[in-house]
Amino acid sequence: MTIFFHPKPWLGLFQTDFVSLLEEPKRPSPAALPSDQPEPRSEAGPSTDEPAAPVYTVLSLPSEVLNSIFSRLEPEHLSAAAQVCNKWLSHAYEPRHWRRIARRTWPGDDAASLEHMLYEYKTWRLLATRRPRLRTNAIYVSRHQYAKTSSRAATAEPQAPVFLVTYYRLLRFYTDGTVVALTSPELPHVAYKRVRRWHSSALSSVDRDKPAPSIGTYELDERSLDVRVALPMSQPKFPAMRTGTMYMRFSLAGTVSGAFDRLFLTEHYAIMDHDGGDVVSYGSHELHGKPFRLVPVLGFRDKVYREFPLDDHKDLEQWYEMKRASRAAKRQRAANGAQE
Template identity: 35%
Template sequence: MATLLPAQRGYDNFQFLETKRPWLNLYGIRVRPVAPVGSTSSKPLLESSLLHCSLPDELLQEVFMRLSPYWLGRAACVCRKWRYATRMPSLWRNACLKTWQVSGRQENERLCAEKYGGSWRAMWHDRPRLRFDGLYVSRNTYIRTGIAEWKITNPVHLVCYYRYLRFFPNGKFLYKTTPLRVKEVAKTMQGRAAKLDGLFSGRCMLDGTQVEAAVIYPGSRPTVLRIRLRLRGTIPGAYNRLDLLSLVTCGVDENLVPNETEDVINIVDGWQENETHNPDIPAVSHRRGMQPFVFVPFEEVDTSVLNLPVDKMDYYVPG
């Protein structure tokens, strides 16, 4: 509600409008802990917030232990106390050991001590890593000629399809190619197994910023898909982009097809780009549909711009 104030000091012919802002009275007031019993300090002390009084440090640590690193970053923006609480080394040590569990605990501790000065938080921020809290999405488009009717000029259609990757800490990943949008595919890729509805499971290996991945398409003539990617981030520590360097399909000998306990990435390791082990299925190096992968967290799959149809976004620039 606005009120008119009388003119003052030479502004007799003018009046100005002022809106009441009670929160301005809070400026300059610092929240300080309650003074201990027997304190002789003359400065008035304000009580801490009710949340901090009801939530001891031990319980706050237990809550933060159950948060993902990205939610810890959001919690650090709440207040100064939470900011310092989220920097506990045990929180980031658990996050690092879970993210690079393939390397083993001893190797991670060695790298943390030698390269990152013993700071697990710095290791999490600076060491290249794949993200597991969402999907890497590559949006691709191409033009297809339509059917000519009567004597009208042939129509053309802009076709859109997606490649999806989801990685897991144990070195496995899920791969899917489909015209379905992100919000329609996210639920089916939150499971761990499932060679279901064109969803395939494979193995990957991260070496610095280079990612090597392989998937076997089962069937009467098994085919292996070899993927080579480069990991990067639009901002430091994000690692939200995967540049697709090569995409090769080739035949594999039936005797070399691994079972569930073997690692497909070790079988194709060392193969040349045009190498195949089945003469009926020559190696093919694909050059189309090579748009970079963009990371979309699970909480943003419904609101991502990648869900827009081609009539609203004909081409997407990942950056």
């Protein structure tokens, strides 16, 4: 009989190797052997009367140790631990763990105001997971693409080539009302390092030569799920750039209840410092329908490309390579004609 073992990720939480135990051949008992056949002996030597060493698993940990471990977990990890077994479920649903998460998520609210909200959400766990919030342990990412046509005079081609331009916008929110924003043509796993470590002292020498992220403020209206972001328009790398303040307005939404993993841009404009404080509108209709998607910081490199596959980038790189080869061939033909 053939036994097929299907992958069970929860078996990795235990120290016992169940697969090897199932595959280990069973030793026949002395009663099942014929009378004239001697009992098989182990290759390791004669057996002793010493008791076998006990096998300890994570399930054998005392409750005090489990509570100490769970008190240091993030909300998503605490929810995942609750799906292991009934013992972990009871410890993961302890109110003190979710009260700690709620106080850390809303540090501006005192204990009395948080306890008053229990009348609406019933439990600390529902308060920490269902109350509208901006996720601070993740980055909101959006990808934008548009076609750009170059002039025929600049390329010396019979038809003007069309280029597909791709850039990304990244937003990182903090509990103190600070938001870090970055617009970059780089791939997300390269650009997010400057959003995660946006202090100049934490950046590497290579990242210091690139445009720095903008540091602004944000406000969240929990009733209307309206998010208002204000960012300064200034870049030390480009001192001649016009300065001002850029304002963005988002609508917070979620794919499931309590996720809050989507930001839809509804308004986008800037007020310049000079020229009488004129207002520049960017037209939010171009970005409407392309939400900012939530990507956790832990495992960002792998998870971001689940939301934004790299197929478009491969096609874009092949397109750029083809255009470069075509221009190089034309320049070579022009040089050969000039020599003749």
